[in-house]
Amino acid sequence: MITVNIQKKLKAYNGVQLLHLQKAFVPGSITRITGPSGAGKTTFLKMIAGLIKPDSGIIKAYEVWFDADKKINLPPQQRKTGFVFQDYALFPNMTVKQHLEYATDDAAWIERLLAIGGLDTFTAHKPEYLSGGQQQRLAILRALAIKPRLLLMDEPFSALDIKMKGGLLTDLQKLFKELQATVIIVSHNPQELDGIADDELVIGSEV
Amino acid sequence: MDLTPIWLTLKLAAITTLILLALGLPLAYRLSKKRSFFKIVIEAIITMPLVLPPSVLGFYLLLAFSPQRGLGKWLSEVFNVQFVFSFQGLVLASVIYSMPFMISPVKSAFQQLPLSLSQASYTLGKSQWQTLRYVLLPNIKPSLLTAAVLTFAHTLGEFGVVLMIGGNIPGVTRVASIAVYDSVEQQDYPSANYYSLILFAITFVMVMGVFIYNKYQVKTPLA
Numbered sequence: 001m002i003t004v005n006i007q008k009k010l011k012a013y014n015g016v017q018l019l020h021l022q023k024a025f026v027p028g029s030i031t032r033i034t035g036p037s038g039a040g041k042t043t044f045l046k047m048i049a050g051l052i053k054p055d056s057g058i059i060k061a062y063e064v065w066f067d068a069d070k071k072i073n074l075p076p077q078q079r080k081t082g083f084v085f086q087d088y089a090l091f092p093n094m095t096v097k098q099h100l101e102y103a104t105d106d107a108a109w110i111e112r113l114l115a116i117g118g119l120d121t122f123t124a125h126k127p128e129y130l131s132g133g134q135q136q137r138l139a140i141l142r143a144l145a146i147k148p149r150l151l152l153m154d155e156p157f158s159a160l161d162i163k164m165k166g167g168l169l170t171d172l173q174k175l176f177k178e179l180q181a182t183v184i185i186v187s188h189n190p191q192e193l194d195g196i197a198d199d200e201l202v203i204g205s206e207v
Numbered sequence: 208m209d210l211t212p213i214w215l216t217l218k219l220a221a222i223t224t225l226i227l228l229a230l231g232l233p234l235a236y237r238l239s240k241k242r243s244f245f246k247i248v249i250e251a252i253i254t255m256p257l258v259l260p261p262s263v264l265g266f267y268l269l270l271a272f273s274p275q276r277g278l279g280k281w282l283s284e285v286f287n288v289q290f291v292f293s294f295q296g297l298v299l300a301s302v303i304y305s306m307p308f309m310i311s312p313v314k315s316a317f318q319q320l321p322l323s324l325s326q327a328s329y330t331l332g333k334s335q336w337q338t339l340r341y342v343l344l345p346n347i348k349p350s351l352l353t354a355a356v357l358t359f360a361h362t363l364g365e366f367g368v369v370l371m372i373g374g375n376i377p378g379v380t381r382v383a384s385i386a387v388y389d390s391v392e393q394q395d396y397p398s399a400n401y402y403s404l405i406l407f408a409i410t411f412v413m414v415m416g417v418f419i420y421n422k423y424q425v426k427t428p429l430a
Contacts, residue, residue, distance in 0.1 A: 046326075049326075049330055050329075051326045051329070051330070075329070076326070076329040076330050077329055077330075077332050077333065077334065079330075080330065080331075080332050081330055082330070083326070083327065083330040085323045085326070085327060087321060087323055089321065089323035089324055089326065089327035090327075091324060091327075091328075091342050091346070092346050093342070093345035093346050102328075102331065102333075102341065103331045142327070142331070143330075145331075146330075146331055146332060
């Protein structure tokens with residue numbers, strides 16, 4: 001079980017706002033996170049990944065990753081969560097293939113990911129010569145390259161058209177099963193993950 | 208015509224640039240991260256040579272490294288190194304004097320990279336060093352080149368600091384800018400013109416080179 005119980009003060013336009021989140025994620029499940037803009041969805045994912053430090057609380061994913069009282073705070077390198085950034089965070093200096101090679105040495109796995117993402121004919125392209133949808137797929141593939149047990153995705157399908165998304169999601173679901181990955185997806189679009197997500201967490205009040 | 212001052216100048220600029228690359232990269236990287244009061248103080252000190260008259264800097268360096276007292280005495284007694292009126296003194300002064308030209312472009316280049324680039328690298332299990340080497344540095348290459356060239360060119364043009372700490376010893380501390388001044392003082396205008404023209408040509412070509420590189424970098428979709 002992956003359990004999170006953390007607090008973090010967020011600076012918002014209307015002063016300081018306290019983010020308190022408590023949630024248990026069933027291993028192998030897909031959880032959708034929704035909530036209004038600025039509610040702290042991205043901050044939540046980054047706190048789990050170890051990129052932002054919560055003020056207090058505990059994060060446990062198979063082992064203790066963060067415990068404010070015991071002063072435990074594993075760096076992101078040791079947590080090795082797959083992370084899909086909202087801005088993709090692709091490396092401008094690397095080609096599609098180099099992105100995946102930077103993450104893993106497993107050549108067969110790289111080939112498979114490229115095929116799933118439909119990027120096998122673009123391996124030598126750098127991000128600036130990819131379309132928005134291709135860039136987003138590369139960001140997803142890179143996060144999967146490390147075979148993460150916990151995958152955190154921040155609006156990962158926003159740039160994909162419906163047809164592309166459908167096919168990709170089916171393939172991704174298979175991969176998630178295979179990796180036995182627990183997946184947490186931040187999504188604006190309420191229908192996007194219908195029939196796919198097992199659970200939901202709403203952050204912030206929806207008014 | 209004596210070419211020694213030109214060679215000496217080029218040697219000084221090259222050594223200074225190399226030292227500043229080695230010293231400035233990690234420092235600029237550190238400074239580009241979260242700000243603290245301590246970092247602001249360090250930054251202010253590094254920036255001082257930009258606004259301070261070079262003769263002031265030279266004067267203090269001269270005092271600090273004078274073999275008659277304190278630090279300079281200790282250095283000369285223990286390590287037998289002398290920074291006053293010597294080539295290594297010129298190198299030290301140039302490193303301090305040109306430091307802002309290396310640090311500030313590199314620092315702002317680091318700061319302009321989105322934070323998520325390093326974060327993405329960390330989640331892939333890569334260390335800070337690997338991230339710097341494979342993700343950050345390759346993406347600030349143009350700024351790195353600009354910084355190196357500016358540092359080199361700025362060192363070529365040094366005068367006040369060099370005169371204060373190095374003096375005008377032929378073959379040792381008599382760099383081109385000093386040779387120009389010295390020639391003019393002796394009303395030897397042809398020599399002054401000769402050194403000036405060479406300095407002018409070198410710096411012009413270098414600055415043009417950087418502009419061309421940064422503006423017309425060949426871009427192709429395939430790496």
